[in-house]
Amino acid sequence: MKPKIGAIKFGGITFILSGILFFAQYLFVLPIPTLPLSDADLVKWLQEWRFNISMADELMFFAALLLIPSLFALYRILVKADKIKTVLGCGLLAATVPVNILLVVILGRLVYPVYEIELSPEIYKLVLSIYYGGLHSVAIILGMATIILCLVIGKSILGKPMAYFGFTAGLLELVGAYPWLIGSVMVFVSQLVFSAWFVMLGLNMAWKSGQAEG
Numbered sequence: 001m002k003p004k005i006g007a008i009k010f011g012g013i014t015f016i017l018s019g020i021l022f023f024a025q026y027l028f029v030l031p032i033p034t035l036p037l038s039d040a041d042l043v044k045w046l047q048e049w050r051f052n053i054s055m056a057d058e059l060m061f062f063a064a065l066l067l068i069p070s071l072f073a074l075y076r077i078l079v080k081a082d083k084i085k086t087v088l089g090c091g092l093l094a095a096t097v098p099v100n101i102l103l104v105v106i107l108g109r110l111v112y113p114v115y116e117i118e119l120s121p122e123i124y125k126l127v128l129s130i131y132y133g134g135l136h137s138v139a140i141i142l143g144m145a146t147i148i149l150c151l152v153i154g155k156s157i158l159g160k161p162m163a164y165f166g167f168t169a170g171l172l173e174l175v176g177a178y179p180w181l182i183g184s185v186m187v188f189v190s191q192l193v194f195s196a197w198f199v200m201l202g203l204n205m206a207w208k209s210g211q212a213e214g
Helices: 006-028 039-048 050-078 083-111 121-153 160-176 179-207 209-213
Strands: none
Touching: 006 050, 006 179, 006 209, 039 050, 039 121, 039 179, 050 083, 050 121, 083 121, 121 160, 121 179, 160 179, 179 209
16 A cells, blocks of 8 residues: 655645745736736736736635645644744734635636626726735735744754745745835745745655654
């Protein structure tokens, strides 16, 4: 019989997949130009970038769902080192899951037909403003959660190198929450590092799952 995959190893694998999907989602968003202000240009913008928006929407949905088993596994590892910080960090990170799924629904309304209901340019602008506001909030929560969790990761079996990497990713995620101030290049760097941290964290969890579950 093949050995069963434990909860921590499975959570590590889903962390890896989540990181990859989040970065792939951003790659579809990256070439999309700045949102135009005029009504005619906005409608044209939505038509031209419909495929990219729809792909980013689908990828974000699955990336967010994969965080659920990931957080369960991470909690099991870190709670032994510091229960209060683990509950706070994992709780903040878990709070981003329903928000991301709500953002998926909001973004999907721009590209998927709903009973042939047509929206006016003003409604499209409202939907987009809510979406970008939600992304801003999620980025801040992710950055805070990551920094808090790294205070525990350094004391756990995952090791201090993962904590240092996570601190960097968390700080960059906080900076990336303000794209109108830092520009697209820094946003890309923050997304790349944060996605890489998810992947590295997942690899570390999967590698040390036997030790964690022992």
